[in-house]
Amino acid sequence: MIMNRKVEKGFEVLIRTCGYFTSLVVVLIILFLFKEGISFIGDSPIEEGYALYLSDENPVGTLSEDQIKDLFDGKYKLWSELGGKSDSIRIFSLDDLTEIFSEEETGKDLEHLDRCTRKLTDSIPGALVFVLEAALSDPSGLKKLNAKPITLSSFLTGQQWFPTAKPVGVYGSLPLFLGTLLVSIMAILMALPFGLAGAIYLAEIADKRIRNILKPLIELLSGIPSVVYGFFGLVVIVPWIQEGLGLAVGETALAGSIVLAIMALPTIITVSEDAIRTIPSDVRQASLALGASQWQTIVRVLLPYASSGISAAIILGIGRAMGETMAVLMVTGNAAVMPHGLTHPIRTIPATIAAELGEASFGGLHFKALFALGCILFLITFVTNYLVDSFSAGKKSK
Amino acid sequence: MKTILKLLVFSLTLISCGGSKSSQSTSMTIKGSDTVLPLAQKTAESFMGQHKETAITVVGGGSGTGITALMDGNTDIAMSSRDLKAEEKIKLKEKGLDIEVLTIGIDALAVVVNPENKVQKLTREQLEGIFTGSINNWSEVGGESMEIVVYSRENSSGTYEFFKEHVMDKKNYSSKVLNMPATGAIVQSVSQTKGAIGYIGMAYVTPEVRTLDVSYDSGANFYAPSFENAMNKTYPISRPLYYIFDNSKKDNLKPYLDFCLSSEGQALVKEIGFLPVQ
Numbered sequence: 001m002i003m004n005r006k007v008e009k010g011f012e013v014l015i016r017t018c019g020y021f022t023s024l025v026v027v028l029i030i031l032f033l034f035k036e037g038i039s040f041i042g043d044s045p046i047e048e049g050y051a052l053y054l055s056d057e058n059p060v061g062t063l064s065e066d067q068i069k070d071l072f073d074g075k076y077k078l079w080s081e082l083g084g085k086s087d088s089i090r091i092f093s094l095d096d097l098t099e100i101f102s103e104e105e106t107g108k109d110l111e112h113l114d115r116c117t118r119k120l121t122d123s124i125p126g127a128l129v130f131v132l133e134a135a136l137s138d139p140s141g142l143k144k145l146n147a148k149p150i151t152l153s154s155f156l157t158g159q160q161w162f163p164t165a166k167p168v169g170v171y172g173s174l175p176l177f178l179g180t181l182l183v184s185i186m187a188i189l190m191a192l193p194f195g196l197a198g199a200i201y202l203a204e205i206a207d208k209r210i211r212n213i214l215k216p217l218i219e220l221l222s223g224i225p226s227v228v229y230g231f232f233g234l235v236v237i238v239p240w241i242q243e244g245l246g247l248a249v250g251e252t253a254l255a256g257s258i259v260l261a262i263m264a265l266p267t268i269i270t271v272s273e274d275a276i277r278t279i280p281s282d283v284r285q286a287s288l289a290l291g292a293s294q295w296q297t298i299v300r301v302l303l304p305y306a307s308s309g310i311s312a313a314i315i316l317g318i319g320r321a322m323g324e325t326m327a328v329l330m331v332t333g334n335a336a337v338m339p340h341g342l343t344h345p346i347r348t349i350p351a352t353i354a355a356e357l358g359e360a361s362f363g364g365l366h367f368k369a370l371f372a373l374g375c376i377l378f379l380i381t382f383v384t385n386y387l388v389d390s391f392s393a394g395k396k397s398k
Numbered sequence: 399m400k401t402i403l404k405l406l407v408f409s410l411t412l413i414s415c416g417g418s419k420s421s422q423s424t425s426m427t428i429k430g431s432d433t434v435l436p437l438a439q440k441t442a443e444s445f446m447g448q449h450k451e452t453a454i455t456v457v458g459g460g461s462g463t464g465i466t467a468l469m470d471g472n473t474d475i476a477m478s479s480r481d482l483k484a485e486e487k488i489k490l491k492e493k494g495l496d497i498e499v500l501t502i503g504i505d506a507l508a509v510v511v512n513p514e515n516k517v518q519k520l521t522r523e524q525l526e527g528i529f530t531g532s533i534n535n536w537s538e539v540g541g542e543s544m545e546i547v548v549y550s551r552e553n554s555s556g557t558y559e560f561f562k563e564h565v566m567d568k569k570n571y572s573s574k575v576l577n578m579p580a581t582g583a584i585v586q587s588v589s590q591t592k593g594a595i596g597y598i599g600m601a602y603v604t605p606e607v608r609t610l611d612v613s614y615d616s617g618a619n620f621y622a623p624s625f626e627n628a629m630n631k632t633y634p635i636s637r638p639l640y641y642i643f644d645n646s647k648k649d650n651l652k653p654y655l656d657f658c659l660s661s662e663g664q665a666l667v668k669e670i671g672f673l674p675v676q
Contacts, residue, residue, distance in 0.1 A: 069570065072568075072569075072570075073530070073569045073570050074569060094483075095483070110487070110488060132488060134488065134489075134492075135488050160573060161573070162570055162573070163553065164553040165570050166568075175573075234583065234586060234587070235586065238587075238590065239590045242590065242591065248544070248545040248547050248591070248592070248593050249547045249576065249591060250587075250590065250591060251576055251587065329579050330578075330579060330583060333576035333577075334552070334576060334577040334578070334579075335573065335574050335575055335576050335577065336573050337573050337574055345574075345576050347577070355552040355553075355577070355579060356552070356553060
């Protein structure tokens, strides 16, 4: 008897520790995500270790990241367009320096690059020299062009995403944020009616034999790797949309939504079917005994009764759609433009993180920007979970 | 007891044999460009087939990744599909490495369109306009009136960087460009999209897509991305593929490097779809 009590006590402690441990891990992951993500705000968008030098006579001192990108893309011809004098803009990179100057002038190990830079900025009033800071042994006396630091609002409302643009990355997350929302919401709107209908059919209408065939099949769908869905989408759904709607491009938000809807279906069906099936049979029989038809029983009694289970299904389905990476990467075209509608390409946050994290240097600005994107994604799912939860709770209390 | 002792001695000798064998063998790591990856794998496989004592590990990840690994001493050879940047040279010097760059093959990039497209050739300036977004319709470059759909690789790819530097004059891609995760996906999309244009390694050209002739002298001479044109260097969008390594470790790597440049190794280069050096 005492032994039994001890074992019980031991189990209790074990379960409690597991619970604490899991919660702790989740909190730690979130803390890590936000620590990396928040350190991105306030950084200078100029790539770490690089510097931009101007002629001393140039009055331009600080520019925004968009302006510097357009400057390097050749969209400005004269400094006067940026608030300077009417000198024409001439850009020199480190590679240009080694081409313009002889090896004698740059030094065999490129140790005299500071002199070369000074020569350029002194002789050409419109010069802009873009070099690695460490390459110049003595940068004092050179006039630096500064970039405005990244602010939270420029990150959240910026409409351009060019993280690898040289020498300044442009980090505007709005198109990615809207793209993610558009695709996920459309996916869930498509999957929900089908999923609920499927669940009701399986739980209430289908006879046992058909259910025994259909249910494992649907569960099998959730076991298919997402790359396979992506490939299926690219080869089947994309051309189908392109020809069916007469579009120039088939890789669109619509293709992404359809693939995600198919992927979210098994989750929605199995979870809500379980919720409907676990309703005690008294409830069902009481309703039928009162003279309600089967349809009335389903709509008025069973669905409200199972609403918390169904909202869990919706949350899991949305989670699957929001976080899905590979399939979306293959079918949405990944163009970081503001979404114009369902028939245009978009780029989502998870696809961006997956595609770019591989080449982003560890701890660098691009790396931090991707973590900041992760924070946004986390907040989106957090808010949707909260909304769905409170919605179904409010419905229940009525 | 005796049998147990015998067994013990026997197994000990076995272990020591295994130990001495592994100390004689050499191992090396090759890391970097995904473009060079299939070639490195192929040469490493056939080299290991002939030299059982050598173990070669080949890892992809992109040219930049390989060069960074070389700086940190995490790889013996870095594969690269582009030249070393000036800042990388400076960083490698700071680390005190004496770097040697070996060309093992040449890759040509083909600009491809849908086979139904009437356009046969484009100049570099037109390509720049298309990829930076200032040219949006095929009618502006001599085709029928149809929206141009531009396909590119993701920004982590060395091919993306190469195309930006050598075709687009270092300007940024338009944000409307569709970024595909792999070369195969570009081929697939271009083959099923009428107004599409994209760039792929010459080795990946299939009958489902058609290559364009390209001019680098404002339209005076156009060259097709053929094997011959790339070999005699008239086709402009080609790039050498490099092995980069530390000279002080060359003795260890020499047999493998010699194999890559031998006629047998260069035959493999051709088999993969690149151009041999000799």
